[in-house]
Amino acid sequence: MKKKLFITLSLLLAVFVLSACAGSQFECEDEIGCVTYGPDEPIRIASAMVISGPNAELGLDSQHGVEVAVEFRGQIAGHDIEIQFEDEQCNSEGGQAAGQKIVSDPTILGIIGPSCSGAGVPMSQVVSQAGYVMISSSNTAPALTDPDAAWNPGYLRSCHNDKVQGKAMAEFAFNELGVTTAAAIHDGDPYTEGLARVFADEFEALGGTIVEFTAVNKGDTDMRPVLSAIAAAGPPELMYYPVFTAEGGFITKQAKEVTGLEDTILAAADGMISDAAKAAVGEAGEGMYFSGPDLSFSGELYEKFLDKYNELFGAPKSVFHAHAFDGTNMLLDCVEANLVEEKDGTIHVGRQALRTCLYATENFEGVTGTLTCNEYGDCADPKISVSQLIDGEYEAIWP
Amino acid sequence: MFNKSIDIRDVIINGLLAGLISLSLSVIGLIALLSEREIISGLFTTGHIFLVGAPFAMAYVTAGKVLSEEKSKALGYGLLIGVVASVFIVVLTTLATFFDIRRFLVNVTxxxxxxxxxxxxLLIGNILIVVMMGVIGLVGAGLRILPEQFKHPLTSGLGWTIILGMFSEILASRIRAFFGRGVHKLIFTGKAFNVVSATILLVLIVGFTYWNDLRKKDQPEKEEVNDQTxxxxxxxxxxxxxxxxxxxxxxxxLLGTYLTEVTNNVGLYILMGLGLNIVVGxxxxxxxxxxxFFAVGAYVMGVLTSEGALGLGFTFWTALPVAVLASTLAGVILGIPVLGMRGDYLAIVTMGFGEIIRILALSDLLKPYIGGAQGVLQIPKPELFGLTLLHPRHIYYIILVGVLIAVYVSWxxxxxxxxxxxxxLREDEDVAEAMGINLVSTKLLAFGIGAFFGGLSGAIFASKLSSIFPHSFNLVVSINxxxxxxxxxxxxLPGVIVGALILVGLPELLREFAEHRMLMYGILLIVMMLSKPEGFIPSKVLQRELHAHEEPEPVSSD
Amino acid sequence: MLQRFQNISFLDIALWALAAIIITVVIWGTIATIIDNPYNPQFWAETIVFGISQGSLYALIAIGYTLVYGVLFMINFAHGEFFMTGIITATIFLAQPMKETGFLDNYPIISLLAIAAVSILVSMAIALLTERVAYRPLRKAPRLVPLITAIGASFFWQYFFRGLYGSEVKPFPPFEILKGKFTIAGVPILKTHAVVIVSAVIMLIGLYLFVMKTKVGKSIRAVAENKDVAALMGINVDRAITITFAMGSAMAGIAGVLYALVFRQTHFFMGFIPGIKAFTAAVLGGIGSVPGAALGGFLLGMFESIGPALFLEGLGIPAPHQLKDVIAFTMLVLVLILRPQGILGERLAEEKA
Known part of the structure; x- marks a missing residue:
């Protein structure tokens, strides 16, 4: 036993000394620096989504999207790809801590995430300052890619900006459905508040009337007082509440029971395009509209993606996986395009090169459409579609 | 209780309990999650530790209840516990193979x-699990009946190796930072120890503990000599x-970026803890x-310094006194209505105040002034002598100074x-008043000074994060x-620091538990309180008081 | 209580001034709303019904807080989780499969009873387990210690059940027989609301009678009065405490079923906020008092439901419903300034709190 141990130890030592002596011919010329992986070391990226707390469902779905993308890619230049999973907890402290943890690991190339815009603001700062790059798959807050607000040079997103979605819904409501009065409800989440506000502004700009712009709280269950107040104020022809499953389920079911709102058209956003949301709204959600990224992809890639997803994690629970999948592929494509390989299999990737490559992404064919990044990292193909819940299935009906 | 002999029925019940715990941890998905995290590369994972932890501990405890001379009986009981515990796992795997129980229990993947x-x-797997659990029970019982001079080194060796193994990710990154990639590779495979380094670690710890125990035995006389000088x-x-x-x-x-960031978070909680300690402790x-008060400090700092549309153009240093004063004032003002309330009435009303502040920060009503749901963005980092304090290690020093001041003031x-x-006042309000203590000023001073440190913590927090959102100020922070x-x-006072390290630092490092982190936090709170009801480092005065009050009606001592 | 500060008139003035300000704002807002009159009488009638229905849930949960507080003088922070565990389990294992097989619609009464039974049993089991493991060993510890284990238990159960059943919202199937509305005196009332209000009132009265009239109830009251003397009188203190927990959690289990009937979805996080609200209700009514908890629950439900429209709408505040908790807590402060022991709390505030 002792002998064996001794031999192993000395062998290991020898390997170590030899590998140290071998030296490297590569010299990094990147402005920010390079990441080097030895011949048998995996390429590492990080996923930082909300995977605890009430919103965990969305974050886990995105995380699975990253995992499927990595699974598909297999290897890059003979190196495995490893994902480091972090939890951004859907708040700014969580985002900052996860960001700091990732940037303290010099072997991580890039980050997919975070899920929540609140976590995105500080994380974007931390990550950018450290020279890393991140692609968020569900941060839709306009501020994040607004150079006058919270934009940082390492930040990109593969999902749409709230501005696009809110506007699309307003146009659909006013032009397609022909409604002229509407109400908007948010739940105090930066995402829902931003979206509801953009919708309200755009709807009024089109010539419609917002009879009530109001809010509920996260965790509220009894929405009837709010809904009654809306009914008394209008009642509006359409009610837009871009909230998440729990509160959205309550609003949908209770709206049908409030006098005055029986005929009001209900509309929500992508936070409620999921199996859980479908189940939560039940019969009350029949005929309801949902704005969201156009996910009517029937492409071969998406089929393949879904098969793999099903195999690994069961049926997807929301739609956020698609953006994460595209984001991961963008990142890995740029890694592939920018790596320098040595004879022994060691590879180097320049961090600035990676950033430049990502910002220059053009006509990237992804599941969510054709992605082209602008100078502030807005990459999504801004195709917003509206779908309707018909016989318990989401069906895209517009545009 | 320890001398009471234990019969076979108790043993089986203990085995069932242990099995139930292992089963619970499996069906909630914890074991599967941790099974991807290796402790010793290629050998076993954190998942294994959690799977066999309960039977092991139960066998260890049960063996201790057997009379010390009946060694084979103790071993037999240990084996029995392991085997009984494994039954649950066998049932689970069998059920999962033949029925779709995942429909109900989503984590039986x-x-x-x-x-x-x-x-x-299924068959071979089940045989293996029964054997493994049995062996674990045997080992647990065996460890218990070892003579003391071997038991202690062995248990601490195993314990520390596993603990270090669980934190090996952080350890590995530090080792890489200091000694380079080569040494890192020598010790770790991926994130986990390799077999050789783990064995060396184990041997080292066992050896050291053994030596240390021996040394301690000889020590007592020497210490007395020391005392004289x-x-x-x-x-x-x-x-x-x-x-x-x-x-x-x-x-x-020494700590590197990430651990410094964790330390900073702990530091902010220490500041709050010291403040609340004045009020509660x-x-x-x-x-x-x-x-x-944390929120008031953060928002005042945020709104005064933000470079966005909301901002008023202050710098960190000019805004800091304003923020701290504002929260102190808030402490005093909110203290007035609760002056006459005691105990749980006080608790619920103060909780209400905390919630009111959060909801107002979130509301559309105050959105034009403090950002509502969209929070306050673009809060600049502090600057000192032309240097922008960007990095966690810079913020560290600001927090350190804050904590030192708070410790000094509290002390x-x-x-x-x-x-x-x-x-x-804490002992008895009525008596205190009768002694001529002015309740109003005494209470308001406590609230005010407590809020002062909360506000200081909040102000630094805002600047550190550079953006604040109302969701950061929910009830859970108060609870923490x-x-x-x-x-x-x-x-x-040392208790506050240790408490913050345990309850803020440790969960931060346990990010691997991912979605199960709050579960572990809950267990941690219960276990800590059950094993040390007086706290980790009890205050001497309170401890004395506690033991004086050892009568069965302690609840009324408020 | 205020006499305690006789010598300091400043304080009296400050408190009365604060109360006066709150009352003024409330009255001003109310008058402004009434003058502005954006709502018809039916709105107010419906809103009051919503409030009573919500309030009955709070009342049922608050009973558990108050009972436990009565015997142990501890805030059982995990009580909201007892409410969640029962109904979420019944939803997964009974309600959803029964809906799929059609049993639920064919035999609605049997189904409802089965769901209620499972919900109550699970809530009780979880409560008794929590009491045994996390509270009983700490009977003699300082009073803040069980509060912390209760907080720990609350987190534990939340995330344990999340692990068991997953993080998604679990829909609770609607009962065909409970669809639609009655109209009583021109006010349309949802059938589910009627069921909730009626069952809650029956439960509350039943519990009150149990505590006041039965022998077991007497033993609970005796333990609440003084554990030592109760033990000397031959009362098994541990048993009385166990029964108290069982009663409180049974109420929470029933509240869970009623919640599911009205809101038709369950979630692992659903217990936390109602738990806090119920705790508030218990304090509002006077903690330790059973009728107080019921009254506090109903009042809190009402404040939340009509408060925003009545007090804030007239003041032109945007999104008033966002501020309903502000109203609830302000009312709590107002009540406690005027009556520091809570509305129906008698001696507890003076002697034991």
Whole structure:
């Protein structure tokens, strides 16, 4: 036993000394620096989504999207790809801590995430300052890619900006459905508040009337007082509440029971395009509209993606996986395009090169459409579609 | 209880309990999650530890209840516990193979079943798990009946190796930072120890503990000699303090970015803990809305300094006094309506204040002034002599200074006239008043000073994060701060620091538990309180009081 | 209580001034709303019904807080989780499969009873387990210690059940027989609301009678009065405490079923906020008092439901419903300033709190 141990130890030592002596011919010329992986070391990226707390469902779905993308890619230049999973907890402290943890690991190339815009603001700062790059798959807050607000040079997103979605819904409501009065409800989440506000502004700009712009709280269950107040104020022809499953389920079911709102058209956003949301709204959600990224992809890639997803994690629970999948592929494509390989299999990737490559992404064919990044990292193909819940299935009906 | 012999029925019940725990951890998905995290590369994972932890501990405890001469009986009981415990796992894997129980229990995934059957067929897997659990029970019982001089080194060796293994990710990154990639590779495979380094670690720890135990046995006489020279002792104390001080100063260099960030978060909680400790620990006023003052500090800092549309153009240093004063004022103002309330009435009303502040920050009503749901963005980092304090290690020093001030102030206050008045107040309000203590000013001072540190923490928090959102100020923060001062030991200053390290630092490092982190936090709170009801480092005064009150009606001592 | 500060008139003035300000704002807002009159009488009638229905849930949960507080003087922070565990389990294992097989619609009464039974049993089991493991060993510890284990238990159960059943919202199937509305005196009332209000009132009265009239109830009251003397009188203190927990959690289990009937979805996080609200209700009514908890629950439900429209709408505040908790807590402060022991709390505030 002792002998064996001794031999192993000395062998290991020898390997170590030899590998140290071998030296490297590569010299990094990147402005920010390079990441080097030895011949048998995996390429590492990080996923930082909300995977605890009430919103965990969305974050886990995105995380699975990253995992499927990595699974598909297999290897890059003979190196495995490893994902480091972090939890951004859907708040700014969580985002900052996860960001700091990732940037303290010099072997991580890039980050997919975070899920929540609140976590995105500080994380974007931390990550950018450290020279890393991140692609968020569900941060839709306009501020994040607004150079006058919270934009940082390492930040990109593969999902749409709230501005696009809110506007699309307003146009659909006013032009397609022909409604002229509407109400908007948010739940105090930066995402829902931003979206509801953009919708309200755009709807009024089109010539419609917002009879009530109001809010509920996260965790509220009894929405009837709010809904009654809306009914008394209008009642509006359409009610837009871009909230998440729990509160959205309550609003949908209770709206049908409030006098005055029986005929009001209900509309929500992508936070409620999921199996859980479908189940939560039940019969009350029949005929309801949902704005969201156009996910009517029937492409071969998406089929393949879904098969793999099903195999690994069961049926997807929301739609956020698609953006994460595209984001991961963008990142890995740029890694592939920018790596320098040595004879022994060691590879180097320049961090600035990676950033430049990502910002220059053009006509990237992804599941969510054709992605082209602008100078502030807005990459999504801004195709917003509206779908309707018909016989318990989401069906895209517009545009 | 320890001498009471234990019969076979108790053993089986213990085995069932252990099995139930293993089963629970499996069906909630914890085991499957941790099964991807290796402790010793290629050998076993954190998942294994959690799977066999309960039977192991149960066998260890049960063996201790057997008379010491009946060694084979103890071993037999251990084996029995392991085997009985494994029954649950066998039932689970069998059920999962034949029925779709995942419909109800979402975390009974194929991954879990594969892990529990060691990737083999159901039959072989089940035999293996029974054998493994049995062996674990045997080992647990065997460890218990070892003679003391071997038991202690072995248990601490195993314990530390596993603990270090669980934190090996952080350890690995530090080792890489200091000694380079080569040494890192020598010790770790991926993130986990390799077999050789783990064995060396185990042997080292066992050896050291053994040696240390022997040394301690010879020691007692020597220490008395030391006691005689009071001067040496003092000097030793001073050296210790000096080393500690230097360590505090260079900590960010040793810790690296991420651990410094964790330390900063712990530091902010220590600041809040010290503040709340004055209110709850010293003055005995149960405050569940402490986060409100943290929020006031953060928002005042945010709005005054933000470079966005909301901002008023202050710098960090000019805004800091304003923020802290504002929260102190808030503490005093919110203290007035609750002056006449006690105990749980006080708790619920202060909780209400905390929630009111959060909801107002979130509301559309105040959105034009403080950002509502969209929060306050673009809060600049502090600047000092033209240097922008960007990095966590810079913020570290600001927090360190804050904490040192708070510790000093708390310490001086505790022994001051005011501190004694608070203590009297805590013991008995009516008597305190009869003694001529002005309840109004005493209470308001407690609330005010407590809020002062909360506000300071909040102000630094805002600048550190550079953006604040109302969601950061929910009730859970108040609960965490209260928990940490009680876990640390109510009224005790070192207790606050230890409490924060345990309840804020440890969960931060346990990010691997991912979605199960709050579960572990809950278990941690319960276990800590059950094993140390007086807190980790109890305050001497409170401890004395506690034991004086050892009558069965302790609840009325408020 | 205020006499305690006789010598300091400043404080009296400050408190009365604060109360006066709150009352003024409330009255001003109310008058402004009434003058502005954006709503018809039916709105107010419906809103009051919503409030009573919500309030009955709070009342049922608050009973558990108050009972436990009565015997142990501890805030059982995990009580909201007892409410969640029962109904979420019944939803997963009974309600959803029964809906799929059609049993639920064919035999609605049997189904409802089965769901209620499972919900109550699970809530009780979880409560008794929590009491045994996390509270009983700490009977003699300082009073803040069980508060912390209760907080720990709350987190534990939340995330344990999340692990068991997953993080998604679990829909609770609607009962065909409970669809639609009655109209009583021109006010349309949802059938589910009627069921909730009626069952809650029956439960509350039943519990009150149990505590006041039966022998077991007497033993609970005796333990609440003084544990030592109760033990000397031959009362098994541990048993009385166990029964108290069982009663409180049974109420929470029933509240869970009623919640599911009205809101038709369950979630692992659903217990936390109602738990806090119920705690508030218990304090509002006077903690330790059973009728107080019921009254506090109903009042809190009402404040939340009509408060925003009545007090804030007239003041032109945007999104008033966002601020309903502000109203609830302000009312709590107002009540406690005027009556520091809570509305129906008698001696507890003076002697034991």
């Amino acid at each position: 194929p991954v879990l079943i594969e892990f529990l059957t060691f990737g083999k067929s 009071d001067g040496t002792k003092k000097r030793l104390q001073r050296i210790k303090m000096g080393v500690f001080g230097v360590l505090l100063l260079i900590a960010p260099l 010293f003055a005995g006023l149960l405050d569940l809305g402490y986060v409100g 001086r206050l505790r022994d001051s006239r005011l501190g004694r008045q608070w203590m009297a 701060v209260l928990s940490l001062i009680i876990v640390g030991g109510l009224g005790s």
